[in-house]
Amino acid sequence: MVLLESEQFLTELTRLFQKCRLSGSVFITLKKYDGRTKPIPRKGSVEGFEPSDNKCLLRATDGKKKISTVVSSKEVNKFQMAYSNLLRDNMDGLKKRDKKSKSKKSKAAQ
Amino acid sequence: MPQYQTWEEFSRVAEKLYLADPMKARVVLKYRHSDGSLCIKVTDDLVCLVYRTDQAQDVKKIEKFHSQLMRLMVAKESHSVAMETD
Numbered sequence: 540m541v542l543l544e545s546e547q548f549l550t551e552l553t554r555l556f557q558k559c560r561l562s563g564s565v566f567i568t569l570k571k572y573d574g575r576t577k578p579i580p581r582k583g584s585v586e587g588f589e590p591s592d593n594k595c596l597l598r599a600t601d602g603k604k605k606i607s608t609v610v611s612s613k614e615v616n617k618f619q620m621a622y623s624n625l626l627r628d629n630m631d632g633l634k635k636r637d638k639k640s641k642s643k644k645s646k647a648a649q
Numbered sequence: 650m651p652q653y654q655t656w657e658e659f660s661r662v663a664e665k666l667y668l669a670d671p672m673k674a675r676v677v678l679k680y681r682h683s684d685g686s687l688c689i690k691v692t693d694d695l696v697c698l699v700y701r702t703d704q705a706q707d708v709k710k711i712e713k714f715h716s717q718l719m720r721l722m723v724a725k726e727s728h729s730v731a732m733e734t735d
Contacts, residue, residue: 560682569715570675571722595722612723619716626712632682633705 540598540605545618548597548608549625555601556629565601572596572609650697656707659700660714663691666698667718676718678711687711 543551552567559565573590593612598605610618653659667674673693680687688701689711702711 556680556682559680562683564679564681567678567680568675569678569719569722571671573672593723593725595719597719610719610723612725615720615723619719623712623716626715627708630680630687630708630712631705632685633687633708634685634703635705 540607543606543608545608545610545614548599548606549618549621551606552599553625553629555599555604555606556625559601560632563601565599568596568598570596570598650699652699652701656700656702656710659689659698660710663698663714664718666691666693666696667721669693671722676715678715689714 555565572594573592574594575588575590577588579585595610596607597610598607600606653662663676667676670693674691675693677690677692678687679690684703686701686703687708688699690700691698700711
């Protein structure tokens with residue numbers, strides 16, 4: 540799992556989308572993150588670990604390649620704008636609703 | 650694993666599930682360009698909510714919801730500066 544900076548993550552995510560255009564899926568996972576870098580021990584005390592409240596973890600994969608990034612409240616504004624645009628630009632293969640144009644055509648035919 | 654047919658219902662229940670336990674819940678997005686399908690899943694490993702679509706109009710809604718949850722996760726819960734003036 541490759542941990543990247545937010546900007547680099549966006550670049551790699553774009554590349555993932557482009558790679559999977561003909562076949563395959565892109566999986567994106569979003570989860571709240573408290574900054575821990577060590578697993579919680581089953582017994583014994585946690586060593587001086589302060590959970591932080593303002594971060595989230597973003598992961599992406601195409602089934603083979605994995606990338607991830609941590610977003611904190613400081614970066615969220617800039618990151619979110621770029622990220623939203625990225626999603627909207629790349630998820631463009633879905634069906635468009637054209638009920639209106641169909642009914643117009645049928646009216647014109649009559 | 651309930652699959653929701655309406656976006657309204659899904660987003661309501663999903664947000665509630667996240668707010669119940671923010672650390673446990675996660676959001677998963679799956680996009681397939683070859684099939685033209687998008688699927689969003691919200692789960693806390695006990696309950697799993699799924700919404701699938703192939704409509705372009707849902708992309709914006711799903712992307713907005715995704716961003717909304719991201720903001721919730723990143724928002725600090727500790728008292729803000731404004732409240733300290735009391």
